Amino acid sequence: MASPQTLREDDRRIVAAWAADCASRVLPLFEREAPDDERPRDGIARARAFARGELDAAGQIRLRFVANRGAGSVTSPAARAAAWSAGQASGVAHMGAHALGAAAYAAKAAAAAHPDDPERAATEIAAQLALLTAPTRAALGLLPLLGEDPSGPLGRGLLASGELGAHIRTIQAALAGGR
Secondary structure, three states: OOOOOOOOHHHHHHHHHHHHHHHHHHHHHHHHHOOOOOHHHHHHHHHHHHHOOOOOHHHHHHHOOOHHHHHHHOOOHHHHHHHHHHHHHHHHHOOOOHHHHHHHHHHHHHHHHOOOOOOHHHHHHHHHHHOOOHHHHHHHOOOOOOOOOOOOOOOOOHHHOHHHHHHHHHHHHHHHHOO
16 A cells, blocks of 8 residues: 555646745755756756656656755755755655655755744745645645654654754645645
């Protein structure tokens, strides 16, 4: 039985576009430090291509970790989080829950880039929520709440705790309030 965090392929395609949008918002933070490293940009482009139906899920599953590896070529927390956001976006082809990971890492990147602004993560999340279409909101609403299902990234792992968990909880609360 598939995890409820996976989502049906058509729903994964819908949320992949939003995840790519979230990651794109912070990609410049990565590219300032590593302008010649194309891995995060390519991961976002692949997420967009998957969303458009130009790439199949099976082919993307093999490539889902490539964008994350860009984090090894930068040193700032903001740039690393931006690379991880792109990696999460590229992972949506495998599991829809990674869309929330892309958004959470983007908020983390934005906050790290502006440590003097305690509201920066909330501002980033508000901008992400403004990008939601009705179909994207509906597809994300199919995901279990953070920590409810242990069979994926929203289980007990990295996305479920700390700053990333707080960002995902904020996004999921906004989704629940908008239904």
